[in-house]
Amino acid sequence: MAEFDPTQVTFVSSGTTDAESALARLRLRYGDVGSERAQVVVALGGDGLMLQTLHRMIERQVPVFGMNCGSVGFLMNDYFDDGLLERLAAAKPTRITPLEMQVRDAAGNTARALALNEVSLFRTTFQAVKVEINVDGKTQMEELICDGVLLSTPAGSTAYNLSAHGPILPIDSPLLALTPISPFRPRRWRGAILNNDAVVTFRTREVEKRPVSAVADNVEFKNVVEVVVREDRSHRVTLLFDPGTG
Numbered sequence: 001m002a003e004f005d006p007t008q009v010t011f012v013s014s015g016t017t018d019a020e021s022a023l024a025r026l027r028l029r030y031g032d033v034g035s036e037r038a039q040v041v042v043a044l045g046g047d048g049l050m051l052q053t054l055h056r057m058i059e060r061q062v063p064v065f066g067m068n069c070g071s072v073g074f075l076m077n078d079y080f081d082d083g084l085l086e087r088l089a090a091a092k093p094t095r096i097t098p099l100e101m102q103v104r105d106a107a108g109n110t111a112r113a114l115a116l117n118e119v120s121l122f123r124t125t126f127q128a129v130k131v132e133i134n135v136d137g138k139t140q141m142e143e144l145i146c147d148g149v150l151l152s153t154p155a156g157s158t159a160y161n162l163s164a165h166g167p168i169l170p171i172d173s174p175l176l177a178l179t180p181i182s183p184f185r186p187r188r189w190r191g192a193i194l195n196n197d198a199v200v201t202f203r204t205r206e207v208e209k210r211p212v213s214a215v216a217d218n219v220e221f222k223n224v225v226e227v228v229v230r231e232d233r234s235h236r237v238t239l240l241f242d243p244g245t246g
Contacts, residue, residue, distance in 0.1 A: 004063060006088035007031075010038035012053055014045025019069040022079065030084055038062060040088055040240070044079075046070020047159065051217065054116050054237045058098065063238040065091055074158040077242050091240035094172055096155045097196070100232035101216040106207050106223045113216035116237065117156030119229045120181075120215045121202055122148040124222065128184055129212050130205040135198055143205065144189070148181035148212075151200055151229050155239075166191055171239075176200075202227040 013019040043053045043066045068076035098114040133141040152161035154169040166179030179191040214224045
């Protein structure tokens with residue numbers, strides 16, 4: 001049984017023609033109590049909209065039910081006009097814990113950001129990245145030469161991680177995917193699957209010659225020298241899936 005009132009719903013759209021058309025039909029049929037009163041959000045679009053909506057709801061902890069009106073919808077349910085309130089009442093909750101990224105740049109500045117999909121390091125010039133990878137206080141790779149490297153949550157494993165040939169993780173699994181982006185040395189290294197309590201530290205080398213940016217979903221910091229990533233269990237978001245999906 002749902003832990004929220006499925007009639008207290010608000011809708012958000014990705015802004016495409018199909019999503020806006022669906023938004024108009026669903027609001028006419030089911031109403032819209034607005035974002036401040038809503039106990040559940042229905043997101044109409046693709047995985048990009050879902051990620052944006054989850055970030056907006058991360059402090060309020062309002063569950064989000066996605067319906068696919070986009071091109072990619074790993075985190076979405078099928079779209080139907082009919083039976084929405086019944087679907088919401090029967091939906092299966094899946095809780096996602098974000099990653100916290102703590103960065104230190106070449107000037108000594110520090111910052112933090114949350115990522116629901118992945119934390120990524122990227123080269124910012126034609127020079128490849130040189131990075132040391134440390135897991136739980138132990139150096140696991142002294143030097144990875146690559147275009148970049150990422151640490152993905154299960155929710156993000158079907159996003160950029162998949163494009164970088166990383167593994168798809170079950171969305172409710174206690175795992176993280178560590179995946180190189182175009183590795184040069186060691187060329188055959190394809191990454192690792194880590195337990196979700198791992199603390200991963202990336203230290204960049206030759207930072208003036210090989211500048212690196214660090215990105216938590218869509219928040220970017222440039223010229224980083226150290227990036228520490230761990231789960232932030234003080235925050236959590238809830239995705240809703242039809243039974244048998246997700």
